[in-house]
Amino acid sequence: MRFRERCSLLGIIAAAAAVGLGTAAPAQAAPAGDVQPYIVGGTRAAQGEFPWMVRLSMGCGGAMYTPQIVLTAAHCVSRTGPNTGITATVGTVDLNSGGTRVRSTYVHRSPTYNTSTGGDWALVKLASPVSGVPTLPIATTTAYNSGTFDIAGWGAAREGGAQQRYLLKAKVPFVDDATCASPGGIYNDLIPRAELCAGNMASGGVDTCQGDSGGPMFRRDGSGNWIQVGITSWGRGCARPNAPGVYTEVSTFASAIADAARRI
Incomplete structure (x- = not known):
């Protein structure tokens, strides 16, 4: 991988x-009250919001x-x-x-x-x-592949944390391909034509995390309607500085x- x-x-x-497909040792579930109000650095979504x-x-x-x-x-x-x-x-x-x-x-x-x-x-x-x-309509052109995106999911609210009971949301800014790849390491594997990056490069703090895979990255289109531009795919850890989230570029x-x- x-x-x-x-x-x-x-x-x-x-x-x-x-x-x-096979068996594995059971994982320990989080306590019922262990619900944090953020995806990583976000807030709880309202019923019907997404x-x-x-x-x-x-x-x-x-x-x-x-x-x-x-x-x-x-x-x-x-x-x-x-x-x-x-x-x-x-x-x-x-x-x-x-x-x-x-x-x-x-x-x-x-x-x-x-x-x-x-x-x-x-x-x-x-x-x-x-x-x-x-x-949720998907983007068919690159017109919406920049700006500020919305992310949402039931994944961990911190790196290595428990999955969440409630849907959490956050906003992340677009990161251009050259800046995204600049930290090197796994980011050398970025496929510019197929992947989009988003996150706070300098400070981190807001991101998708384990358990958010497959969820949409989305924004408003020119008519004010939601449109999906990305699919949560991979990243180094969660919400680290110089480690943006990488998303499948849906328009491609x-x-x-x-x-x-x-x-x-």
């Missing part, structure tokens, strides 16, 4: 058990691409094919209360993932459409995503 992907070990263990947000049972996030398909990260799933082992929770900010839960039927994993072309995206088809929940893969969605 060339980078530290932002997935949840606890979620992967649960998903593996559900689909018979209604297209999805929590997947393998420990990743996602967004409703169509009423029956969730867009997430390729590194959150193992392969393309039938899959009934994932449960999507939609329509709630509190994972312990409310919302709709639907099982998966099929997964499409980007065939270019982990290649020099990049492509950390995947689609999860649900057993039935989710009614009453809006979808918009046509491939649309084609795959029509086929599954």
Whole structure:
């Protein structure tokens, strides 16, 4: 693995058990009251604020691409094919209360993932459409690939921390490719045509973290509507200075995503 992907070990263990992919020692859950009001450096989202947000049972996030398909990260799933082992929770900010839960039927994993072309995206088809929940359109051009972005997820509120019960949100500024790659190390692997960077380079403090993988990075378009520009993918630790978050550049893969969605 060339980078530290932002997935949840606890979620992967649960998903593996559900689909018979193997066993692992159980992880210790966080105390019920251990809920912090930030993603990393953010605040709690209000019910209905981002209604297209999805929590997947393998420990990743996602967004409703169509009423029956969730867009997430390729590194959150193992392969393309039938899959009934994932449960999507939609329509709630509190994972312990409310919302709709639907099982998966099929997964499409980007065939270019982990290649020099990049492509950390995947689609999860649900057993039935989710009614009453809006979808999140994806960017088809680079017009919105800069500025200030919004991020959200149920991942850890600090590096190495517990997954969160409540949906958390934050804002992160765009970081250009040259600046993103300047710290070196794993950032030498940045694929400029396929990935976007965002975060506070000098100070850190705000970021996605483990368990936020697959969730959307989004902003308002020219008409004031939400549009997805990125998918939470990887980074060095969480919210460290000179270690921005790296996101799949959705506009690069918009046509491939649309084609795959029509086929599954």
